[in-house]
Amino acid sequence: MPSSTNFAVEVNSLTKRFGTFEAVKGISFNVPKGKIVGFLGPNGAGKTTTIQMLLGLLIPSSGTISYFGKDLATHRQEIMEKVNFSSTYISMPWRLTIKECLTYTSFLYKINNRRKRVEEVIETFRLQDLQHKEVAQLSEGQRTRLMLAKGFVNHPEVLLLDEPTASMDPESAQYIRDFIQSYRKEHDISILFTSHNMPEVEDICDDVIFINGGEVIAHDTPENLARKLDIARVSLTVADGLKRVAAICEKDKLPYTVNGRYIKIDLKEKAIPDFLKKLLEKGIDYTEISIDKPNLEDFFLAVTGKNNHGTA
Amino acid sequence: MALHRLLAVLLRQLYATRRSLDRLTDIFYWPTIDLCIWGLTSAYFQKFALAEGNIFVTIVSGLILWIILYMASNSIAITILADLWDRNLMNVLVSPLSWTEWLTGNVMLSLIKVVLSFLFTMGLTLLLFKISLFSTMALFNTSHCTTHSHQLVDCVYYNRINFALWHAYSNISMGTRSCCVTFFGNLLSA
Numbered sequence: 001m002p003s004s005t006n007f008a009v010e011v012n013s014l015t016k017r018f019g020t021f022e023a024v025k026g027i028s029f030n031v032p033k034g035k036i037v038g039f040l041g042p043n044g045a046g047k048t049t050t051i052q053m054l055l056g057l058l059i060p061s062s063g064t065i066s067y068f069g070k071d072l073a074t075h076r077q078e079i080m081e082k083v084n085f086s087s088t089y090i091s092m093p094w095r096l097t098i099k100e101c102l103t104y105t106s107f108l109y110k111i112n113n114r115r116k117r118v119e120e121v122i123e124t125f126r127l128q129d130l131q132h133k134e135v136a137q138l139s140e141g142q143r144t145r146l147m148l149a150k151g152f153v154n155h156p157e158v159l160l161l162d163e164p165t166a167s168m169d170p171e172s173a174q175y176i177r178d179f180i181q182s183y184r185k186e187h188d189i190s191i192l193f194t195s196h197n198m199p200e201v202e203d204i205c206d207d208v209i210f211i212n213g214g215e216v217i218a219h220d221t222p223e224n225l226a227r228k229l230d231i232a233r234v235s236l237t238v239a240d241g242l243k244r245v246a247a248i249c250e251k252d253k254l255p256y257t258v259n260g261r262y263i264k265i266d267l268k269e270k271a272i273p274d275f276l277k278k279l280l281e282k283g284i285d286y287t288e289i290s291i292d293k294p295n296l297e298d299f300f301l302a303v304t305g306k307n308n309h310g311t312a
Numbered sequence: 313m314a315l316h317r318l319l320a321v322l323l324r325q326l327y328a329t330r331r332s333l334d335r336l337t338d339i340f341y342w343p344t345i346d347l348c349i350w351g352l353t354s355a356y357f358q359k360f361a362l363a364e365g366n367i368f369v370t371i372v373s374g375l376i377l378w379i380i381l382y383m384a385s386n387s388i389a390i391t392i393l394a395d396l397w398d399r400n401l402m403n404v405l406v407s408p409l410s411w412t413e414w415l416t417g418n419v420m421l422s423l424i425k426v427v428l429s430f431l432f433t434m435g436l437t438l439l440l441f442k443i444s445l446f447s448t449m450a451l452f453n454t455s456h457c458t459t460h461s462h463q464l465v466d467c468v469y470y471n472r473i474n475f476a477l478w479h480a481y482s483n484i485s486m487g488t489r490s491c492c493v494t495f496f497g498n499l500l501s502a
Contacts, residue, residue, distance in 0.1 A: 055406045080408040091399040108407035135398075150403065 005069040008033045008158045008190035009054070014063035016049050023049045025214040026063065031158070034188040036180070038195070038205035038222070042304045046214040047194055051160060054192070055085055067158060081110055086151030087162035088144050094136040098127050098146055101135060102153055109154035121149040124179065126172075140167035148176060152183070159191045165200065177204050198297035202226075208296065210303060217303060222296045229294035229302055232269045237262055241284035248278055269293070372441060376433055383429045387422040 009031035016024040024046045031037045041047045052058040054065055056076050065072040067079040092101040102121060106114040122131050125145045135143065144167050151159055164180070165173035181204060184191060195201050201208060202222040210218040210225065218225055238245055238261050245263055249256040252275075256265040267275055272291065279286065329335040353374075357367070395401040404414060438444045 055402075057402070057405055077408045077410060080406065083406070085402070085406045087402070089399075090402045092403065093394070093398045093400050105403065105407075108404075108409055 005066075006033060007031060007066075008068060009192065010064075010066040010069075011050075011054070012064045012066075014050065014053060014065065015061045016046075016053060016058060017061045023214055024053070024060075027211065027214070027216045028063075029209050029216055029219055031190045031192055032207075033190055034184065035206045036184060036191040036193055036204055038193050038201040038208040039211065040194065040196075040201065040208055040300065041211035042300075045211045047211055049214075050211065051085075051162065051192075051194070054160060055083075056080070081154070082157040083160070084151045084154055084156040084158075085160045085162070086147045086164055088140075088147065088164070088166040089162065090147065091143060092135050092146060092150065095134055097132050097134055098122065098138075098149075099131040101146065102149060105150050106153055111154055117153060117155075121153050124152070125149040126175075141169060141172060144168055145172070145176075155187070157189055159189060161191060161193050163195050163197075164193070165195070165197070173200070180204065198295065198300060202296045210300075212303060218299075225299045226294050226296050229298055230268050230270075231266050231294060231298075232272060233292040234265045234267065234272060234275065235262065235288075235290045235292070236265070236279075236286045237288035239285040239287050241282065241286075244282050244284055245279065248275070248282065368441075369443065372437060372443060376430075376437065379433050380426055380430055384422055384426045387425045388418055391418040391421055 007030040011030070012028050013026045014024055014028070015022065015026050027046075027050065029037075039047060039050070049058065053060050054072075056072055059073075067075075067083060070079060072079055092105075096104070099118065099122065102118045103114065106118055111117050122128055125148055127142075127145060127149060130138065130142055135146065138146065144164070148161075148164055151161065151164075161180075165176050168176065177200065180191065183189065193201070193205055205222060208218070208220065208222050208225055209216055218228070220228075236245065242258065242261060242263060245265075246256065246258065248254075249263075249265055252267075254265050254267050254275075256263055265275070357370070395404055434444070
């Protein structure tokens with residue numbers, strides 16, 4: 001589907017109201033071609049509502065959604081040929097085998113040589129040994145792999161993945177992440193990726209859109225979002241002088257927690273050298289030190305107000 | 313046995329009932345429909361079938377109609393609901409498939425089921441009771457009706473219109489209603 005725009009998905013002033021409740025409040029964002037964009041937010045933030053609108057399952061109260069420069073409202077069928085969706089939270093017909101599920105799904109799309117394509121995705125998602133098993137007999141992880149296979153069956157140009165590695169063992173999850181990244185590079189597809197696994201999002205996503213209360217509150221790279229927090233955490237195992245460390249923290253109004261000989265202090269990154277100098281001046285003897293820079297999870301917790309380690 | 317625990321069980325069901333169209337229709341809608349169906353059927357028997365003196369053909373032909381109509385509405389409802397029960401509906405709806413294609417496909421499957429069911433029922437009727445709808449239709453066309461065949465055709469094409477309409481109404485309304493309630497219920501809860 002050739003298009004002049006550089007964006008695979010463009011969302012403009014998207015709003016969804018349920019009665020008087022506004023679940024999505026005029027959000028705008030883009031998913032560039034060939035990029036993996038994380039779509040994050042706490043429960044009830046409006047993620048699912050937005051995804052359902054992006055898939056044409058819900059009609060927006062106002063605003064527009066375009067794929068490849070074409071309006072979803074007027075070109076749904078054409079767009080959906082090149083879009084797919086995979087979620088851990090949906091399934092396939094329980095009495096069908098994996099192969100039957102994928103075969104019937106392949107008939108929903110215009111695909112050349114369906115039989116070959118079904119065999120390819122079965123192999124890619126390591127379902128060869130399970131292909132004649134009914135969906136009802138699969139484990140959660142195996143079912144998740146089936147859903148991913150279904151998501152890739154039509155060679156999508158845009159893929160919406162809802163927690164694609166949930167319920168998977170770490171080895172399978174890593175395999176899927178690697179596959180997604182290599183497939184993206186090979187086919188230049190765009191992926192909107194939702195997950196609550198922050199290290200996974202940091203690992204796989206080029207950009208992150210953060211939504212809360214129905215509004216986009218941040219859109220940046222995972223690194224830049226984490227950098228928005230100017231607080232780092234210094235952890236010390238103190239051999240002598242724990243009370244003096246606590247006194248320094250109280251004097252400088254630094255939040256800290258003590259656990260045995262172990263103390264964690266939250267302070268601005270720029271203040272760390274001065275803080276360490278003070279420890280030296282007070283003759284504090286510490287045996288271990290670690291400095292944790294803020295990550296995406298800290299940003300998530302900060303903007304959802306679930307910790308007080310920093311400000312976004 | 314503690315009263316408060318009994319109350320808990322009652323409350324659980326009452327809370328669900330007052331918000332569930334399905335459960336409310338069990339209380340009010342179906343008794344009304346059943347009363348109308350069997351009331352009309354009884355009235356028909358009293359007025360025509362008993363007077364004609366062949367209640368056997370009347371009941372068997374009515375039953376065949378019942379099976380066909382039930383199968384038609386039920387299979388449409390089941391094929392649509394199956395996607396909901398399997399949590400597969402979202403996969404279907406995010407594909408290029410249009411509503412019209414989805415419904416047409418399901419109706420086609422239902423028609424196949426109806427034809428199979430109809431042929432099976434007709435065969436069984438022929439085997440068990442020696443009544444053939446096909447022969448009675450041919451006889452009807454050539455105006456050589458036996459008493460039985462004439463009554464059967466008569467029953468199917470004319471006298472059961474009321475009866476059949478009620479069956480159709482009740483079955484189709486059951487199918488569409490349960491479909492709509494479950495579908496929109498699931499959609500809203502999703």
